[in-house]
Amino acid sequence: MTMYSSDRIKIPAGFWTGLRQLGIVAHDVVRKAQLPITIISDPVVTTAQYFAIWQAYSDLIDDTAKGIIKLATSFETDHYPPTVLATYHARDYRDALKRMARYKQMCPPERLHIIEEGEHCTIEIESLQSEQPVPSILVGITLAFLLELGRRGTGQPLTAKCVEFSTHSIGDLQILESYFGCRIQLGTDFNRLTIHRADLDRPFVSYNAELLEILTPVLEQSLNEQVRCPSITETAMWIMKRSLTGGRPDIQTIASELGISERTLQRRLAEEGTNFKHLLTKVRHEQAKKYLADPSLDIKEVAFLIGYEDQNSFYRAFQLWEGATPLRWRTDHLDLNLVID
Template sequence: MGEKRYPLDARWRYAFERLGLDAGTALSRAGLSPEVLANPDSRLTTLQYLGLWRSLEQSLAPGQLSQSVAQFCSSTFTAPMMAALCCPTLLDAIRRVERFKPLLGPQRLRVEESENRVTIRQYCDPDALTLPNSLVVLEWHLILNLAQMATKVDPIVVSLTLPEACPEGRQLADSLGLELTLGEGNALVLPKGECQRPFMTLNDAMWQHFEPALLAQIRTLHAQGDFASEVKAILLECLPSGMVDKERVASRLGISPSTLKRRLGAEKRPFKELLAETRKELACHYLQQCHLCHTEISLLLGFDDPTSFYRACQRWFGLTPEGIKNKQAGIVPAW
């Protein structure tokens, strides 16, 4: 088995610009060629990935990196953020992102539940290596920003633990009214009630900001008048969360699963057929966006792993995702 490699997010090119950084200098310091940003198929080893983050830490004032990148990520479309926002609660969102973390970088999340609290831990794979402080604190910022964005309530944090004091950690702890705890590992502890607070359904303003084309299609489907189109609209809203079984869709519509089945049957549109059709249309939408890697598209289509997405592409288009990208063929815009 070869060394693990991770996709280099194409949005880094814009992040460098937004942060006022010279990309060539930061990449060179990390031992990387500037050409990696221009290649959508660039993949980094674990050491290269961590080296790039440490290079970025050196490029900005102490404590600035994590908060600046968090602001960029929270205002820009990213697959993990979209998938998380489509979940029903913060706990569901973290678990959805936790599942895909190993495919996007060496950073790992582990969620531990007790009766009254939820502890979110971060560690590196392999665990002999250490995550940069800025990367750890960035994840805490993203989780807390997500909670505020999706519930419109500032989340309560019980404790914040890092192995060592750092400007990013102190700044975040201060903003939360906490003392930074120094201990073994990286941990964010939240009251369980905070993690189970229902997320607001993505409103039009959020959809318009993150996915205007999808918003237009959802509006079109809602206006069709037939029940199958209404179900497809719900599926488009829910797919990134991975929670698209009959029971959840029926709950969103305020009906029972048996009523869902009966009404779709009356229109001769089985649920399984609608789900596959909606996934294919969404795949057409995302496969035309070169900044998304295949793992991210898999996440947004509600699959549990990229292998399922690869098999679906071959079934739908007769090509792998790479073949589709290389040939620029087989994809017709769904909307």
């Protein structure tokens, strides 16, 4: 059975062609990202490589805001991958956004959440990566394309109600506000687009029922296969997080919850380039930073929550991970947040 991993991201077939149309040479992007030149012909990359490509694109253009709008508006529909093509030919804007959110599950590293409430509809981007920050330009392109989808599909100059970025810098705000038709908020807790709910009922002039009849079954099959086959690494880490409090989950326990033998678990983790000890350390490290960011938890509680009965052992481990004590790390990060706020 094929295993899927959120660390493997498919590059759309027309991606490099689209950049070339904007005057951006693929080789320049790859060199800027410090990646092997052969990656241009590789249809699948890691999350780190994917983010590096987007950051390199951002670095090569004059202004991040300009880069966002150019890429969101310049791609021709014949360069859209099937997951996006199905949204472009949806019945109306609501149907298109729902399809986008559903099929985005096959395109890490983020997920879309749609909330309709009152007169507004909010589409929020949830990052599936806790270690690597998503490049601001990638977030911006995603939000811009969600509005662009509505504009192209309805044939109307739709505007947003509000756009929020968690970053504190996104380039020329005036350019972005002119494109979205609303105020841009920076440094928020979310990356999200808020639109007028009434626009969701607007029919798509690009609606193509016959094409959807062809695309939908294929996309649904691909989605179901992916959902049925999660990465063993991701699943093991999820179980570890549930099992950390007050103790150290062992490989026998995790293997038992997965319904496989210890040896099989070791083999399948090795096939995905990791091992049990590394995953446990990674989970503890991630959870430690998450809990330390909450000032209501004292250090002893944090140690317990990530499976350390001995507080001194937690201090030694955290010192190795971050080069600072838990208290020092918390103080530095809380002070940084106060400065940013």
